[in-house]
Amino acid sequence: MVTSAMNTPFDQLIDALEREGARYRVLEHPEEGRCDLVAALRGTEPGQGAKAMLCKSKDADGQMILAILPGDRKLDFKKVAKAAGIRKATLATPEEAQRETGCVIGAIPPFSFSPAVKLIVDPELIERFDEIAFNAGRLDRSMLLASDDYLRIARPLVSPLCA
Incomplete structure (x- = not known):
């Protein structure tokens, strides 16, 4: 994923959320x-x-999967593989993450703007909280977004991912 200065992941998020009438706020x-x-x-x-x-x-095939889970939980790679329909999953390298998402590790938002990246969210995140929080493509900006708007806009596969 190549982004220009005017089309950063942060800008893509704002555009998508505004276009879809999402209830969100940005925190610096x-x-x-x-x-x-x-x-x-x-x-x-x-x-x-x-x-x-x-x-x-x-x-x-090297399928890429963006796994989204509550920040206080650990990822279970067997559950990622099962949800994605693959035999075995592993963590992408920081270089692969930067290339595929346009973000450094820790700044990746819970959205996929690439058809090459399958988006899967653990149901616990969206069932526990009416609003989710995440770094918005930058380490110095976060968003709080209504959970139902997240599901409606991101359209992730919902499947257990936590250990």
């Missing part, structure tokens, strides 16, 4: 990518944070 804060620390900066619960982890298939 010091740069932070760790779920627990950024939750404190946002004033949100750690589990309310949508942790985005780019995974890839170990199969020959």
